[in-house]
Amino acid sequence: MTDPLPSPATSPLVRAGLQQEVPHTPVWFMRQAGRSLPEYRKVREGIPMLESCRTPELVTEITLQPVRRHGVDAAIFFSDIVVPLMAVGLDLEIVAGVGPVIAEPIRTRADLDRLPELTPDMVPDITESVRLLVAELGPTPLIGFAGAPFTLASYLVEGGPSKNHERTKALMHGDPELWHALCARLAQISGVFLSVQAEAGASAVQLFDSWAGFLSRADYLEHVEPHSRAVLSTFAGAHPGVPRIHFGVGTGELLPAMAEAGTEVIGVDYRVSLTDALERTGGRYAVQGNLDPALLFAPWEALERRVREIVEEGRRAPGHIFNLGHGVLPSTDPEVLTRVVELVHRLSAR
Ligand code: CP3
Secondary structure (H helix, E strand, O other): OOOOOOOHHHOHHHHHHOOOOOOOOOEOOOOOOOOOOHHHHHHHOOOOHHHHHOOHHHHHHHHHHHHHHHOOOOEEOOOOOOHHHHHOOOOEEEEOOOEEEEOOOOOOHHHHOOOOOOOHHHOHHHHHHHHHHHHHHOOOOEEEEEEOHHHHHHHHHHOOOOOOOHHHHHHHHHOHHHHHHHHHHHHHHHHHHHHHHHHOOOOEEEEEOOOHHHOOHHHHHHHHHHHHHHHHHHHHHHOOOOOEEEEOOOOHHHHHHHHHOOOOEEEOOOOOOHHHHHHHOOOOOEEEEEEOHHHHHOOHHHHHHHHHHHHHHHHOOOOEEEEEOOOOOOOOOHHHHHHHHHHHHHHHOO
């Protein structure tokens, strides 16, 4: 049999996600598009983050920049987890160096009425951006994404980034009914945001539950997992064959629960080895990760040693997507990222 024509559906990233043979370990980096790239800083100059996210030509250019520069195996859609919240009418902004800030936090039932359901016609720009991108990317897959209900709820309840998530946990335990209503609404919004991207041609999706690691396993299972499960299972029903990646930070204790919530790929941060992650999830899931983003600042020999270890550990997984354990730090030297891509490809070539 001759090889199928190169296409996103037969790309190393999608194949690894579906536990199929790959020609090499696919690599991409969370936050590969962003401030580490001078070409990004140039096109973003004077344009607020959320305005950039809603301008298809700019989204396309920024998403493609790291693909051109690093030769990564996937593009990640340039957007933000709060874009769908903005689309349903919430007053919010992304403050540089801080993160999303919500003008009026959501803490009561009346507040929840300010958060209507998302419908695809509220985000025509997302459809347009994804279509433009898929046309430009050719065989390189585009990864769509959304924030998971807990991580979104934390921003909404706290009003911005939080160290301890205390108001969020107070609501979760103090008014579980309102908490579940809020998370169910957020699951609807995230689900539509993901499906709009897949309908327009995204070949894989990542659900970011960045702050889930702040929860105990019991809290995760009772108050959060059902809502993430709803997003993931609705997506799988509508888009079979599009691999799902479920990721959080500091989630070593939650890996089995996050895997079983419904995913093909479990994202692993740098605090847990891929070997331990595989063991904790029964070796049944593809893994994504998990280079510590701070190691990109170490001497090349030390970095190379760690990359080799991760590629080796990944060989024991039913599928491995090389990534960082969290996002690229803004002061990272982009040339180091390019070298890591080349190294992973060289080490893993079959
Ligand atoms: O390459 C990519 O990953 C690009 C797409 C992307 C962005 N945000 C762009 C962005 C993705 C996937 C996100 C998701 C996102 N946004 C998450 C989940 C991922 C994670 O890091 O855990 C979270 C928690 C957010 C919320 C958010 N938005 C934060 C914490 C910040 C950083 C604030 C800062 O300035 O340090 C943002 C802003 C943001 N989102 C930037 C980018 C490139 C920086 C804004 C800028 O360049 O001016």
